[in-house]
Amino acid sequence: MKKLMFGLVLMLCFSFTASADDVKNGEAIFHKKCKACHRLTDGTKVGPGLLGVTKRRSMEWLHRWLQNPKGMIKSGDPIAVALKKKYKKTMRKLKEMQTEQNRKDIIAFLKQNDSAL
Template identity: 40%
Template sequence: MQSVTASAQTDEVAAGDALFKGNCAQCHAVNEQVVGPALAGISKRRPVAWILPWVKNSSKVVASGDEYGVALFNKFNKQQMPSFALSDKEITSIIAYINSQEGNVAAREVAVVVGCQ
């Protein structure tokens, strides 16, 4: 039973990888800030119940007066994140992908530095 669960998680991460590259990578990276914030740790900063409506329509979340959303909007020079017509399952797949990638850049940088010495 565990191998089925592991396989399902692998499939979810693979789906999230493709969705991230097709929808998010233009403005976001997992471990570094680009146009928008780095997404590593997003599921620790905000619950999925907040992330889903944010991805679908961040301007609506900001307009509602959501404190975190307004602060994020202001921090990134009032740059509006586009709305995405993604299902909850697609968004949670992207979150699974982000969670699988957290820290990978830092680990590669440490390996390069150690290899150079």
């Protein structure tokens, strides 16, 4: 029983460490690729402020948007079309967002930013 409990505690510790790494990588990606056009507040820059985005959009939507914003507009996604209409520009397709892990990391960072809401 003690070995089982030790194993579970060890597993939990590693899962929290992996999660922190995801947020750290997401933060690095944000500062390198997103910060020029987006704020972590509700204030706009070139694009919309990102405060609350993980509460307004589903995880599936965020993954699809990060992977191919123009494709979502072309498909007629109503939210994507409204963003294009409001901001007049479309987020460019980023090489970094073509890997699922990087998309998970940036979403984890944005979720952490939204956690106070």
